[in-house]
Amino acid sequence: MPRYEFRCRACGDTFEMNRPMAEASAPAACPQGHDDTVKLLSAVSVTGRGGSAMGGPAPAGPAGGGGGCCGGGGCC
Numbered sequence: 001m002p003r004y005e006f007r008c009r010a011c012g013d014t015f016e017m018n019r020p021m022a023e024a025s026a027p028a029a030c031p032q033g034h035d036d037t038v039k040l041l042s043a044v045s046v047t048g049r050g051g052s053a054m055g056g057p058a059p060a061g062p063a064g065g066g067g068g069c070c071g072g073g074g075c076c
Contacts, residue, residue, distance in 0.1 A: 005042050010034035 001018045008015070008030035017028055029035050 004028075005040040006030070006037045007040055008032065008034050009036040009038060014040070 002021055002024070003016050003018050004024060005014065005016050006028050007013070011030065011032050011034055013030050013032060015031055019026070025039070027035065028037050028039070030037055
C-alpha cells in the first residue's frame with residue numbers, strides 16, 4: 001500500500017499515511033485533528049544494480065547472452 005506525506009497548514013506538522021491509490025487525493029486530517037492539510041509531492045529514489053527482493057545477485061540471462069535491451073541476440 002502506498003505511503004503519502006501530508007503537511008498540516010494549521011500547525012505545520014508533517015505526517016505520513018498509508019492508503020490505497022484509489023484514495024490518494026482524499027483529504028486527510030493531521031494527528032492533532034486539523035482538517036486543513038495538503039498532500040506533499042514525494043520523490044522516490046531507487047539505487048543499486050538490481051538484484052532480487054532477498055538481496056542476492058540478479059539472475060543470469062540466457063546462455064550466450066551479451067546483455068543489451070534484447071538480451072544480446074543481435075536483434076537491436
